Amino acid sequence: MATTTIQEPARDLPVRGEYEVVVLGGGPAGIAAATAAAMHGRKVLLVERYGFLGGMGTAAGVTNFCGLHANVHGEIKQVVRGVAGELLSRIDRLGGLNAPHVVFGKIAAQAYDTAAYKCATDDLLLGHGAGILFHAFGAGVIMDADDSIRALIVETKSGRQAVIGQIFIDCSGDGDLAAWAGAPFEHGDGAGGMLYPTMMFRVNGVDPAVAGDAWKTIPNLMDEAERRGVKFPRKGAVVRPQKNPIEWRVNVTQMKHSDGRALDGTKADDLSVGEIEGRRQAAAFFEFLKREAPGFGNAYIVDTPPQLGIRETRRVSGHYQLSRDDVLNCASFPDTIGVNGWPIEKHVAGDVEWLWPAIPQSRGFNHLPYRMLLPRDVSNLLVAGRCASMTHEGQSAARVSGACFVMGQAAGTAAHLALSGNSALDQIPIEALQKLLEKDGAYLGRDVDS
Numbered sequence: 001m002a003t004t005t006i007q008e009p010a011r012d013l014p015v016r017g018e019y020e021v022v023v024l025g026g027g028p029a030g031i032a033a034a035t036a037a038a039m040h041g042r043k044v045l046l047v048e049r050y051g052f053l054g055g056m057g058t059a060a061g062v063t064n065f066c067g068l069h070a071n072v073h074g075e076i077k078q079v080v081r082g083v084a085g086e087l088l089s090r091i092d093r094l095g096g097l098n099a100p101h102v103v104f105g106k107i108a109a110q111a112y113d114t115a116a117y118k119c120a121t122d123d124l125l126l127g128h129g130a131g132i133l134f135h136a137f138g139a140g141v142i143m144d145a146d147d148s149i150r151a152l153i154v155e156t157k158s159g160r161q162a163v164i165g166q167i168f169i170d171c172s173g174d175g176d177l178a179a180w181a182g183a184p185f186e187h188g189d190g191a192g193g194m195l196y197p198t199m200m201f202r203v204n205g206v207d208p209a210v211a212g213d214a215w216k217t218i219p220n221l222m223d224e225a226e227r228r229g230v231k232f233p234r235k236g237a238v239v240r241p242q243k244n245p246i247e248w249r250v251n252v253t254q255m256k257h258s259d260g261r262a263l264d265g266t267k268a269d270d271l272s273v274g275e276i277e278g279r280r281q282a283a284a285f286f287e288f289l290k291r292e293a294p295g296f297g298n299a300y301i302v303d304t305p306p307q308l309g310i311r312e313t314r315r316v317s318g319h320y321q322l323s324r325d326d327v328l329n330c331a332s333f334p335d336t337i338g339v340n341g342w343p344i345e346k347h348v349a350g351d352v353e354w355l356w357p358a359i360p361q362s363r364g365f366n367h368l369p370y371r372m373l374l375p376r377d378v379s380n381l382l383v384a385g386r387c388a389s390m391t392h393e394g395q396s397a398a399r400v401s402g403a404c405f406v407m408g409q410a411a412g413t414a415a416h417l418a419l420s421g422n423s424a425l426d427q428i429p430i431e432a433l434q435k436l437l438e439k440d441g442a443y444l445g446r447d448v449d450s
């Protein structure tokens, strides 16, 4: 009979250190969480599996911030500031930030260069005194009592180690830490579906004068090619220039099983299949661009990123779940910790579907309540970013970078307040949290009615 399990001998783990706040994952949420806690003097360690920060923004080659802006009664305004604002300034000072560009005539997004993002985030965290442990893969937890985490276990080149903490913030995007600690979570849409993963890629050597506004014409070229029998992974291709207009990013691939279901970013085998299939789809789409898109004749693929882009896996079930109606109706919450102005962007089979709040009748953003960061059943844990407490459709909006920065800053600040008041995370005074967030430059969206 085949061996299906094998026993690992018990062993003592070296303790890497003891921290007031331990953050798992260095994407937008983790960057903001670690910065916010450290800026208030907390001893913080951010644990990240790669050798750089940025999460999907760098590791999956996203290279574009969405959700920093909202369409407020017809006027596009930046609504995410605070730690994100300081990060933008740092990226800009390194020459790596585009001016915001308008999307569908309704909202703005802002592209950046990954090299500048990586350097800017190193400096941001270290400048505020946060510690960073790179090349450390979170692998499990050691629980203290039933409902509290004592240590995060990490696998590193120096071996397996324990990181002891008072408060943990799960910014892994996949809810890894929360799941290990026993917090309840949902996975995808509950019917085996999830937002589809995408392998991003960047193209260099584009002739900008010839390409012009090719992002407007490429979808039409794709429609024509489809009529000739060319197959594409999905509609709604995003092909747009970076800071240097000879370089363009391409967001068009879509990873699925043979039965059409999205690959699952928490499954090792799915990830392996997706990396290979992603590069295959990228190469195939590039052939189309080179052949048919104006200005792409002498271009080449300059980068496929370190990993497949994962939009959605686990969403931790917290004290409140942000929903589709909250996004579309621009919901207000008394415990607002910031806002989301990005619409619902559903990556469905073969396409991208968009659902918007009323423009210009509405204020174009919803509040993000503190309760969506508070998981059930684990007392010293907060969850921020794309794995926070949202429904499948709520997450289709508030998973983008802007809202993840907001959630991260609030989680780091809440951890600081809980430590200073010696109070439980679900008992911190909300007004004190809101006051401190505003003092630190965050926008809570309380000045405009929905």
Ligand SMILES: Cc1cc2nc3c(=O)[nH]c(=O)nc-3n(C[C@H](O)[C@H](O)[C@H](O)COP(=O)(O)OP(=O)(O)OC[C@H]3O[C@@H](n4cnc5c(N)ncnc54)[C@H](O)[C@@H]3O)c2cc1C
Binding pocket: 024, 025, 026, 027, 028, 029, 030, 047, 048, 049, 050, 053, 054, 055, 056, 057, 059, 060, 062, 063, 064, 065, 066, 067, 136, 137, 138, 139, 171, 172, 173, 174, 176, 197, 198, 199, 200, 251, 308, 309, 310, 311, 384, 385, 386, 387, 399, 400, 401, 402, 404
């Ligand atoms: C293809 C694609 C295109 C997108 N386009 C845009 C866009 O244009 N604009 C936009 O704003 N958003 C976009 N998004 C969404 C956005 O990038 C993510 O939702 C956002 O980065 C989520 O931030 P986060 O901090 O929650 O998690 P992530 O960005 O996923 O970061 C999680 C971090 O945790 C680390 N990590 C995970 N598990 C472990 C572990 N066990 N141990 C150690 N480290 C771990 C990861 O390496 C990563 O650095 C896109 C996403 C994809 C996949």
